Amino acid sequence: xxxxxxxxxxxxxxxxxxxxxxxxxxxxxxxxxxVQGEWTDTAxxxxxxxxxxxxxxTPDGHGRLELFEYLHPEAIETEPTQPNEIGMxxxxxxxxxxxxxxxIAARHGCHPLRGVATYEDIYRLTYVRGPSGxxxxxxxxxxxx
Numbered sequence: 826x827x828x829x830x831x832x833x834x835x836x837x838x839x840x841x842x843x844x845x846x847x848x849x850x851x852x853x854x855x856x857x858x859x860v861q862g863e864w865t866d867t868a869x870x871x872x873x874x875x876x877x878x879x880x881x882x883t884p885d886g887h888g889r890l891e892l893f894e895y896l897h898p899e900a901i902e903t904e905p906t907q908p909n910e911i912g913m914x915x916x917x918x919x920x921x922x923x924x925x926x927x928x929i930a931a932r933h934g935c936h937p938l939r940g941v942a943t944y945e946d947i948y949r950l951t952y953v954r955g956p957s958g959x960x961x962x963x964x965x966x967x968x969x970x
Contacts, residue, residue, distance in 0.1 A: 832880065832889035833916055837957040838902075840877050840894035846933045846956050847890065850918065850926060852881040855889070861897075873897050883918070890916065905958035908938070915952060917962035923949050926963045930955070943967070 837843040844854060861875035875897040881890045894900070908914065920926040923941060930936065930953050937951040938960075944950060950964040 832891045834891040834893060835916070835957075835959055836893045836895060836900060837959070838894070838900065839956065840879060840892055842933070843892050843956040843959075844879055844881070846930070846935065847881050847892075849929045849933065850920075851884050852890065853884070855880040855882050859896075871898060888918075903958075905954065906960055908952060908960065915960035915962050917964065920963050920965055923951065923963050923965035926965075927951070927953070930961075930963075935961075 835843075848854060857877070857879045859875075859877050861873075865874040865876075866872050875895070877894045877896065879892045881892065882888065906913070906915075918926075927937065927941070933956065935953050935955045937953050939952075941949055941951045946967055948964045948966055950962060953961045953963060955961040
C-alpha cells in the first residue's frame with residue numbers, strides 16, 4: 826500500500842501570530858477555514874469540536890503544516906514540550922541562511938533553546954521555541970552543491 830505524508834497538524838494558542846511566524850520564514854498560506862459539526866467531531870474525536878484552521882506549505886511544495894486554534898472545546902494549556910519528551914517532538918525546516926532565519930524568529934519573540942551547533946561540518950542547526958511553545962528545528966546545509 827503506498828503511503829504519503831499529508832501534513833503535520835499543530836494546535837496553537839494564536840493562529841494569526843503563528844501564521845505570521847511561519848510565513849515570515851517562507852511558508853505560504855494555502856487556505857483558511859473555520860470548521861465544526863458532526864464530521865469534525867467524528868474525525869477528531871472531540872464533541873463540539875470548533876476550530877479556526879490554516880494550511881501552510883513550504884516553498885518546495887512538499888511540506889505542509891495544518892494549524893488549529895480551538896474555539897471549542899477550550900484549548901488545554903500544557904507546559905512547553907521538552908526535546909526528550911515522548912510524543913510529538915518538533916517540526917524541522919532546511920533554510921539557506923540560519924542567521925537570517927534566526928533574525929526572523931527573534932522578531933516574533935522566538936529564540937534558540939541554547940544556541941547554534943555545527944554537526945560534522947555538514948549542518949548548522951538549532952532548536953527554536955516558536956509560537957505556542959512549538960519546537961522548530963532550523964538547519965542550514967554547509968556543503969551546498
